[in-house]
Amino acid sequence: MTAPAVRIVLDTSAVLAYAVTSIHVGDTIAEVSDEGAQFGVSVLCLAEATRLVKDDNAPGVELLVQHPHCVVLPVLAEDWQYLAHLTKMLGRTDLAVSLGEALDRDAFVLTSEPERYELPGQGELPIIPV
Amino acid sequence: MSLPDDVAARLEQERNASAYVTEALRERIDREQTTVLLAAQGFEVTEEGKARARAELNEARQRVTPERFTELRRALRRPA
Numbered sequence: 465m466t467a468p469a470v471r472i473v474l475d476t477s478a479v480l481a482y483a484v485t486s487i488h489v490g491d492t493i494a495e496v497s498d499e500g501a502q503f504g505v506s507v508l509c510l511a512e513a514t515r516l517v518k519d520d521n522a523p524g525v526e527l528l529v530q531h532p533h534c535v536v537l538p539v540l541a542e543d544w545q546y547l548a549h550l551t552k553m554l555g556r557t558d559l560a561v562s563l564g565e566a567l568d569r570d571a572f573v574l575t576s577e578p579e580r581y582e583l584p585g586q587g588e589l590p591i592i593p594v
Numbered sequence: 595m596s597l598p599d600d601v602a603a604r605l606e607q608e609r610n611a612s613a614y615v616t617e618a619l620r621e622r623i624d625r626e627q628t629t630v631l632l633a634a635q636g637f638e639v640t641e642e643g644k645a646r647a648r649a650e651l652n653e654a655r656q657r658v659t660p661e662r663f664t665e666l667r668r669a670l671r672r673p674a
Contacts, residue, residue, distance in 0.1 A: 494647070495644045531628075532624075567666055590666075592650055
């Protein structure tokens, strides 16, 4: 059986928004789930969000991972050069891994910091602001 | 179990009506569970909110097409 497609990738800022029950993130997750699809989040973004989240909101990060439509995306050894290249362009590894995962899947990055994904000369990127 | 005519007519087109109904019900249960789960965490998901999210997703899919994804992977030096 083919696994449902990952349609959106939450970056660190979207994970933090979920942790404070941003309705924009909740609606998007509900819609993607209604489509029978999944949403992904990189282990790097989960680690970074866990570092940044306020203690009171920390359970939200764990609840996100437990969502039945959530797929935790690993960082693969063979991707290190591609990830390094994107990191040099974007300046942060968590942004790079989110964009890379989205590009690999024809999926969209859900983010509350869309301005961080601007790549001069690259035109439209698969970004959905929240 | 009695069914409205339009539903019965649709089921008659299925070779395996039981599997069709099971799949439809599973999808519905899954949607309900998602809504309940999000509500338990404090999200007030509404049909209007989901419609807005759907419109945003559709707009994004028109803006960044599968061809554009291929172009970006090439431009950003994604190894094949």
